[in-house]
Amino acid sequence: MLTCYACERRFETGQRCDCGEPLWVDTDPAGIAWPDRDGVWAFGDLLPVERPPDGLAAAAGGTPLVRTPALDVDGARVHVKLEGTNPTGSFKDRGSAVGVAAAVAAGTDTVGTVSHGNMAASMAAHAAGADLDCVVLVPADIPEARLGRIATYGPRIVRVDGDYGRLYHDALALAPAAGVEFVVSDSPLRVAGQKTTTLEVLRAFAAGEASGAGDGAAPSPSVPDAVVLPVSSGGHASAAWKAVREASAAGLLDDPPRLYFVQAAACAPVARAFERGDEAVTRLAPEEVGETVAYSIANADPPSGTRALAAARDTGGADLAVDDDAVADPQRDLAGAGLRVEAASATPLAAVGTLRELSAVDRGEHVVCVATGVGYGSGSTAVDAETVARADLGAALGVE
Amino acid sequence: MLTCYACERRFETGQRCDCGEPLWVDTDPAGIAWPDRDGVWAFGDLLPVERPPDGLAAAAGGTPLVRTPALDVDGARVHVKLEGTNPTGSFKDRGSAVGVAAAVAAGTDTVGTVSHGNMAASMAAHAAGADLDCVVLVPADIPEARLGRIATYGPRIVRVDGDYGRLYHDALALAPAAGVEFVVSDSPLRVAGQKTTTLEVLRAFAAGEASGAGDGAAPSPSVPDAVVLPVSSGGHASAAWKAVREASAAGLLDDPPRLYFVQAAACAPVARAFERGDEAVTRLAPEEVGETVAYSIANADPPSGTRALAAARDTGGADLAVDDDAVADPQRDLAGAGLRVEAASATPLAAVGTLRELSAVDRGEHVVCVATGVGYGSGSTAVDAETVARADLGAALGVE
Structure with missing residues (x-):
């Protein structure tokens, strides 16, 4: 079951409430240690x-x-x-792990996400780990390096030309007919x-x-x-x-x-x-x-x-x-x-x-x-390194 | 105390035995669970x-x-x-953590290593974490990208021109006079x-x-x-x-x-x-x-x-x-x-x-x-991505 935090309505399935707000998975914390x-x-x-x-x-x-x-x-x-x-x-692995585990339990074949960064790489990896198909929707102008990190895990990558900010809603709307369980950022x-x-x-x-x-x-x-x-x-x-x-x-x-x-x-x-x-x-x-x-x-x-x-x-x-x-x-x-x-x-x-x-x-x-994330591959560090001949190493280390 | 696995001689300090083989730190596993x-x-x-x-x-x-x-x-x-x-x-963090912890316990100011990859980044990070100075000896022809990863943590980086394979021995020989605790790959x-x-x-x-x-x-x-x-x-x-x-x-x-x-x-x-x-x-x-x-x-x-x-x-x-x-x-x-x-x-x-x-x-x-290592930043992945207009996303996902 799912609950809306705002109006407390409950649902069997879905991602967002009729009031527009996102749903939470119900839990029973009583007695948990x-x-x-x-x-x-x-x-x-x-x-x-x-x-x-x-x-x-x-x-x-x-x-x-x-x-x-x-x-x-x-x-x-x-x-x-x-x-x-x-x-x-990145932290995204926690959500991807649960999303993919639930998809496996439900017999879902294909998962997807809308991301051009950590979440995309994470979902692609976890889908691969569970032998599920995965569709990743990225913006058309995504830098190659970031695309390469996602592609490592072999998902279907679709560059979408248009307002990337609206793709979250497009994906959720298309999900049932497309047969894709979209695990987006606040699913x-x-x-x-x-x-x-x-x-x-x-x-x-x-x-x-x-x-x-x-x-x-x-x-x-x-x-x-x-x-x-x-x-x-x-x-x-x-x-x-x-x-x-x-x-x-x-x-x-x-x-x-x-x-x-x-x-x-x-x-x-x-x-x-x-x-x-x-x-x-x-x-x-x-x-x-x-x-x-x-x-x-x-x-x-x-x-x-x-x-x-x-x-x-x-x-x-x-x-x-x-x-x-x-x-x-x-x-x-x-x-x-x-x-x-x-x-x-x-x-x-x-x-x-x-x-x-x-x-x-x-x-x-x-x-x-x-x-939240290590950022390997992001940014660069200015390097201040000296060079010495091997014979001069002692002197460089202050040994007389 | 330290022990030579090969000839069983024991030492108070040092990294290698008189017989030439590397030493192990003594332990007492009796009663350990x-x-x-x-x-x-x-x-x-x-x-x-x-x-x-x-x-x-x-x-x-x-x-x-x-x-x-x-x-x-x-x-x-x-x-x-x-x-x-x-x-x-990478796995190198385990050895760096113990090496740096021991250096801190011994009142050492400066640690070092001989590496141009995972160990260099790891030692530099752990030295920084413990507020110790760190010297990293790298080969003169190290690629810039790998140098940047090491430089992130702010160690002193010395490019050494000469036979890099011999630097392991040079570093151990110079260590006492240089006042640097070199934690090399098999220290x-x-x-x-x-x-x-x-x-x-x-x-x-x-x-x-x-x-x-x-x-x-x-x-x-x-x-x-x-x-x-x-x-x-x-x-x-x-x-x-x-x-x-x-x-x-x-x-x-x-x-x-x-x-x-x-x-x-x-x-x-x-x-x-x-x-x-x-x-x-x-x-x-x-x-x-x-x-x-x-x-x-x-x-x-x-x-x-x-x-x-x-x-x-x-x-x-x-x-x-x-x-x-x-x-x-x-x-x-x-x-x-x-x-x-x-x-x-x-x-x-x-x-x-x-x-x-x-x-x-x-x-x-x-x-x-x-x-042993994740290899972020190493290699590249060929990317096979399609591009669609946002309006055509449904069709791309098989929705009629």
Whole structure:
């Protein structure tokens, strides 16, 4: 069964409610205890399919939560959830694993998605892992390199010439007749998988595993004070909210964390709606959208934007935006702490700076920044290397 | 303390024995039980440092072991250990994490390595994670793209003009005077970390987690029949052997797995020595070395080659080589199962084909192929994509 978070109507099938809002897969959290380890399937009791099929699906999730004192922001204690260690390099694997597992259980032959980045590669990989056909709809002007990453897994790739922003709706409309189970960014099945990012964070804190060695006598609390995620379609944001609601319903959270969702200022319809106090997110007009280094979260018409708005308000958090200028330093700081992430994944750390300035996050609070993707192949690093002859190596190393 | 596997002499410090062979870090496996989860530090009782410092080191290991029936080779049941899900994309993070943790514990300021690939990026990241200085020695002709990946983490990079194969020895010789803790490919500290790849495999089988959903009534054995790894310097190979020895000494293995180590035929000094029945591995002359797609394991003078020879013989396995031609299909098959790996990481699956032909691996046996690195940024995929106008999408999806 599926439920609309907004009007509470229930459905047997489908992805969106008659009211227009996206649906969630129903769960029964009563009596659920924290598992003793991470991984998407450790939370099988809260998923539409309890166990994965053989192959790649079993490998999703179980990512490290790293206490990084070097990244602390004016006394706020930073933890990084390293989603880039998923099999295809991003958090998308959690949703793809569940989406594909459900498709296998339902006897579906073909799955699909609408994406030109992490989600496309992830869905193609997980479909391949379960021996399903896969259709990926990409924009006609997709760069070759990004296409190559998707093509690795052998899906059918269709470049679609036209308004890419409308393809989400086209795909869902065509799905029944086309016989394709489209697992798009905020599909109920995908969101069910994506909620395990936050469930893992909550589990680790509850188990006392989040305390840093350097925190010494100050153990971490049993719940983080805040969780900060990038927001694009709003699928992952709503998944974080669902995780918090389920853990609360199970009686596992004394004091739920505040959820903060971050957009790039150049394309920030959710943050705009939050700031205005709007009830719903409205689509940005083309002239309201700029370029951003965080291109993977630039979504002018987020299909779960209004749900992300509700999630922030319900948990006492916020939807906010950060300038590209504010992202460069955090991205470099993360790499300087050994954590390579794509630009979009540096926006949460940038946002912690803003939240500290506003005193929305206090000194001493534990804040989890979700680094959604590793970004291999993205960007380039200026190289400053010296060259020496082998015979001169000792001198180069200061040996006299 | 450190021990020479070959002559059993013991040392307080150092990397290699007076007899010339590489040293192992002493451990006391008596009374050790399997931990209830994976990750490098789950095996802290068997490591020279029991707990990681804050930051990246904590994130190493804990990689998925995936049962992949689609990759079974003539009845041999294949499992893939997906090391590319480590934080910097390869198994090297396990050794870097332990090497850096030990350096921090010892008050060392500067670590270093000799590598132009996965190990270089991994050491640079882990040094950054622990706020240590890092020196990476690369060959003068390293491609820019590979240099950029290393530079991401901000180490000092020294291009050395001269015989790169000799730099391993140069670095160890210069280390004390230069004040640099060089954690090279078969350093005792690195090998201590690398053994956790195999310890995780053994733990998963012992816990009954290795059985595939599709295997139905035939649960996996409590120990795999064989583990197959690529071999370059021999560091990871010797680490696998150390893991098996420790688990056996702890009474945790009834019937230890056979260890197989795979080289590319174009550069296969260990396989040659194995085939000849030699007692030691000898360096290949330049004219004996060819080009190979598996460039990351092409080592003409493997410093732990003789130890890899001993490991294969001691466990009833083998050192063998596979042609580049035999690697292309397994690499494509892995991607076709959703598992993107670099060419070197496809050599174990290629080797299973050889081992089945030789009946060295039997039908029904459970074989673990260690996929050491994800290879983001390596290679390219030919793209076969169609382009349609948005209005024609329904027709393209077969909707009338």
